[in-house]
Amino acid sequence: MQRVILIEDNERMAALVASGLRAAGISADIAATASEGAAALRLSTYSAIVLDRGLPDGDGLAWLGSQRRAGNTLPCLILTARDALHDRVDGLENGADDYLAKPFSMVELVARVRALLRRPAGLVSLVASWQGLQVDPAQSSVQYGSQTLRLSEAEAQVLLSLVRAGGTFLRRSQLEAAAWGLSIATTSNALDVVVYRLRTKLLKLGAPLDLVVRRGVGYALAGR
Structure with missing residues (x-):
């Protein structure tokens, strides 16, 4: 089973998303802050990141930018309440692979995560x-x-x-x-x-x- 790291501080939202992903056969670990997410990435191997933009310890997009500069190439789906065009552009320019505005349907989220997981893993070898x-x-x-x-x-x-x-x-x-x-x-x-x-x-x-x-x-x- 493929595993993703879900970085989301809203406990109810995180539980719902993780449950939806697991029902679709995708294992999901939950981190409530950017720092917890970074620690999880050091400990475990994941196939993708699902990242809330508004986190208690900073902007998820800024965190993703720092991860990209450090060489992390895992595909990343940004979850956000911001749906303006410039916000989506900022997300893509800072390393996001996809962008999903809240509220969203679980069916669409699962489909988007599956699309990310089908992408070649090739930029960095996991071996x-x-x-x-x-x-x-x-x-x-x-x-x-x-x-x-x-x-x-x-x-x-x-x-x-x-x-x-x-x-x-x-x-x-x-x-x-x-x-x-x-x-x-x-x-x-x-x-x-x-x-x-x-x-x-x-x-x-x-x-x-x-x-x-x-x-x-x-x-x-x-x-x-």
């Missing part, structure tokens, strides 16, 4: 590699040398985060957010199961890396 280990979240696979193994979605997101961290320790909460999003409750041992399975798969691949755990510190990839 990450470190020490010869390569993770492809789009294919939910991990490769080392000539060997490739399939991963569950949660395994792919956890391993992707660890590979991108390049040996730096990540907190448990960071990996749980990467694996299951910000709004899905999980059992207390769900991450432990994923870690066990990843260790088994790294051994099967013959990769010279192990997933190490340090109590009170977090999780990281390290040489055997």
Whole structure:
């Protein structure tokens, strides 16, 4: 299932949009502020951004502009109460891919998000590699040398985060957010199961890396 980050401070609106997207088979994490959205983008892999323009900590459009300057090329749909022509032009010129004025129908929003998700992902590769280990979240696979193994979605997101961290320790909460999003409750041992399975798969691949755990510190990839 493809995942989008929905950045919307109105709790009722966010819940309705997220519910509509999920009913259409699109997973949606919710962030209430621009800073929460930026943190979510650092933790997880998304296919698109749905962004409210009026946020408590600033203009969503200004935030999107800063994301674009930093190299973020995820397709973005702007939600706004402003429907003047110059507002739409400003949005497109600051990196928005589409613009939807409130109030809107859920059917139209879902259709527009689906259109964004069909666009080629091509400007930035989601594949990450470190020490010869390569993770492809789009294919939910991990490769080392000539060997490739399939991963569950949660395994792919956890391993992707660890590979991108390049040996730096990540907190448990960071990996749980990467694996299951910000709004899905999980059992207390769900991450432990994923870690066990990843260790088994790294051994099967013959990769010279192990997933190490340090109590009170977090999780990281390290040489055997």
